[in-house]
Amino acid sequence: MFPENDGSLVVVGDLVEIIVDEVTPFTGKIVVIHPRKTKLSRTAAGKNSRIEQVIVANVDQLIIMVAADDPAYNTRFIDRMLISASKGDLEPILFINKCELMPLDFLQEDLEEYFKLLKNNIHIFSLEKQLYCDSLLDFFTAKTTVVAGPSGVGKTTLVNFLLGSNVMKTGSTSKKWKKGKHTTSSVTLLPLPNNGYIVDTPGIRELSIWSIDxxxxxxxxxxxxxxxxxxxxxxxxxxxxxxxxxxxxxxxxxxxxxxxxxxxxxxxxxxxxx
Ligand SMILES: Nc1nc2c(ncn2[C@@H]2O[C@H](COP(=O)(O)OP(=O)(O)OP(=O)(O)O)[C@@H](O)[C@H]2O)c(=O)[nH]1
Ligand SMILES: [Mg+2]
Ligand SMILES: [Zn+2]
The missing domain is CATH 1.10.40.50 (Probable gtpase engc; domain 3)
Structure with missing residues (x-):
């Protein structure tokens, strides 16, 4: 049987088969869940937790999104996300938003090892000031991409930018703590204009890597x-x-x-x- 409190039984991105309810419109029963080709997982919150929490399934790539500042990025978080991408068979891409808050040469130098590791899969930009945003949509062509990162870095702002409209709600970062306020609370898959799909996720405070020795x-x-x-x-x-x-x-x-x-x-x- 399935473990108790397993929120991962069916997740966004799962391919399922359903039996449609003939009586009540738009309802049905999931009867088959197909095996997941890729996934983004973490260990569910809670001390000594050993439960896998799958955030999203069957996406092609993971955008690890952080901010130059407000909140400042933490490379250890990036390293954990890179491991999670590799474990889940996802192509990693690193996005650094809010670049107007830090000198560009500082960012390039500070992230030097990631430029080496990720080759072209790293991009520094500012959604608010519309700096280096022209080619952003190209990363998403004909692919399904999950965007994950701390709260307040601009994940939902990115989704709205790519969609060309404010479909999703964004929120300001808390001045006192310089942290996001967890505006997005659920995982949402949305179609993009260029044959791709994007998955917006709630901010991750801490990423505990699922099952690694x-x-x-x-x-x-x-x-x-x-x-x-x-x-x-x-x-x-x-x-x-x-x-x-x-x-x-x-x-x-x-x-x-x-x-x-x-x-x-x-x-x-x-x-x-x-
Ligand atoms: N300074 C600056 N602020 C930005 C930029 N892009 C987005 N923001 C602001 O950052 C705040 C947080 O943006 P969101 O898109 O809600 O952040 P999020 O990552 O979706 O946050 P959660 O949903 O809480 O995980 C908003 O006030 C945005 O307007 C940027 O390039 N520079
Ligand atoms: Mg959000
Ligand atoms: Zn050695």
């Missing part, structure tokens, strides 16, 4: 791949072992210190939970 964590850090085989021990966890090629690469500046710190923090977090 310490041994597999390193495989989600693409930049470790090139050097890993040179570690002295085949079982190296790249934290304190001697002659670790990953640590060496961090010291030589080949691997970003921040990405490496993210790995260590996640490793310890997973270790504590298991």
């Amino acid at each position: 310490t041994e597999e964590l390193m495989y989600y850090f693409d930049e470790f791949e090139e050097v890993r085989h040179r570690c002295r021990f085949a079982t190296c966890t790249h934290r304190h072992e001697p002659d670790c090629a990953v640590i060496e690469a961090v010291e030589n500046g080949l691997i970003s210190e921040r990405r490496y710190a993210s790995y260590v923090i996640l490793f310890e977090e997973i270790e504590q939970k298991s």
